[in-house]
Amino acid sequence: MKTIFISIPWFVPAFKAGGPIQSIANMVNELNEGYQFYIYTSNTDLHGLPIAVAVTNEWVEYNAYTKVWYANKKDRSQNLVEQVKLLRPDSLYIVGLFDWHFNIVPLLYAECADKVLSVRGMLHPGALSQKAIKKKVFIQGLKWMKADKKYRFHATDKTEAGYINNIFGEEARVMVAGNFPRLFPEQGFARKAGGSLKLISIGIISPMKNYLLVIQALQQASGNVQYDIYGPVKEPRYWEECLEAIKRLPSNVKVFYHPELPSHKVLHKLQGQQVFILPSKSENYGHAIVEALSAGLPVITSDTVPWLGLEEARAGLNVNLEEES
Template sequence: MSPDGSTRTMNVPTKFAVFAPLFPPATLGGGPIRTLKALVDSVPTDTQTLVFTSDRDMGQSNPLPVRSNEWLAIDGVQVYYGTASSLRSYLRGLGEVRKERPEVTYYNSFFNPRFSLFPQLLGRIGFWRGAQILLAPRGEFGRGALAIRPLKKRIAVAVYKMLGLHRGIAWHASSVNEAEDIRAVFGETTRVLVREDETSLPIVAEKPPAARVDGPLRIVFVSRLNPMKGLDLLLRSLTLTQATITLDVFGNSEDLKYVQDCQELIDELPVNVRCTLHGSIAPESVRGIFAEGDVFVFPTAGENFGHVIAEALSVSCPVMCSDVTPWSDVLRQAGCEVLGSRDPQEWSIAIESFAALSPHEVRERRRAAGAAFDCWSQVDKGEHVFALLARSAFV
């Protein structure tokens, strides 16, 4: 039955080709890789999913430990790790995907040229034989994201519209806020499916330790090191604190100039603050890192989902976060600090307040963080986004 009440035959798509610049065993792209893997692993049983991705991790010249430029069965999913730096290998990979005749092409980025823009352009000229398009921009249209290299992004969007690539596609937003960001760029009538990102986290949070070990406040920062994630704001706020604090930073040095700027801020920290840059870590180690900290301080400029926030809460680690993520209500429920300012002074005050808590109060904050995660994880998230697309209202 169609939305207008008439009966018509539906061609329900069952074969999806996922285009993504990074896919496991790649790790340096952080949470988006893990959410994409969870999305692929949880597709409806009557759906076949193919993944076309790069055989290199983010910013790396050496290939991943996989066979390149051929189809591989990875956890029941066919994955093609193409050598995108070689034009011949890249085009051959696109041809291999075309042979599979996907009914839907799913793009896990908007601005990526090799794994989104160029394949979409090919679709416009019939290369994908009329396959539908489902596009997940992964927060790329958030205000904070668009403020980074804004001219380049405005030109890309203008050309995209000029070529008509935005017509007739569906968008996947991870939250209502991201749907609004997408419509702010492409118009109020833009078709957007809102479905929270998948995770492979446990249903119940890990319980906090029975007692906190005495010592300085242990702040943990886990994220890619780029201007969006706000490590520089955290460091500036720590220069204003009087409390004794240790800050452990984990993440891929995605923007080397930014990391250099952060290192200069670290060199200026007062003697009561000790900061260590640990570099990138394996995805399976992230939750253990949070379990050892007192609080995750995350002054991000915007998250379409924020997988790393879920990981922290899943081990009962409190989160101090900016108010530009879908997690604000959950965090407030947990008694966590949600800040609407990017003023280091205000973040410093919040950190000082947390540092002044007694061991018992810190444990109660941890208990509340775990309880909030349990409530969030048990809420019905609805159908998989691929199933949403297959419904008549969206086809």
């Protein structure tokens, strides 16, 4: 049996940090033969919000072949390094690039011959444009560490592999393996009545998700529109811009914001809606998009996500962001 040690800033029951949590949860739920997983994570959700876990700073069972260590802030890095040394995993799988405790520390100090760096969309040009100075510093540090020679990289598709090679060079060792989706059974969604529309978005509130573009577009709506937004605010200043734009919407457009949506409630919230909309500037995978499509809900998104050809498949629409901006 192969032992995999996973270092990730947040994990279930955390959910506000978005896709990587769902990606790893899906992976350890599906790969149930021949692997033993140890997931080292924080005892918080996004922005340091506490999560409901009974035990911290020791291994607890997640499923038959997965254990999780919910680390307190104190000695977080030291405990990670010690646990890797004790467990001697076959591979150390590091989720993300820019977190000190869960990305940089295991790269620098943990003892494992096979370290795999999963970039999870963080090298997409759109993602790099956010908080660019900090990210440039971290990337230069990785280059100084000779990451292209010491570690393997995990890309979820060929496009992401190209982003890795663009930054770390063609000699970087890149594995391409797609995400494990969570698929819903097809649902019977609400029929669209003439002159009305029900929209839903699920995702972190940040410029990357492009909520402001949707809100501004709704200023031109002539029929009755209900728009439900689900997701924690990651960028408060951006959300303030969105709120100002919402104030300028005509009376026929109603926007309802819901700050939290745990993973197990997603399907319930999709039911009764008519269109899922999320024109992201970039997506490493787009779990919410996949889940909406799998449940049979039409999707409007951008042409910079992995899920293209929606119009041809009669499943939705990919919009060109440059034309819409």
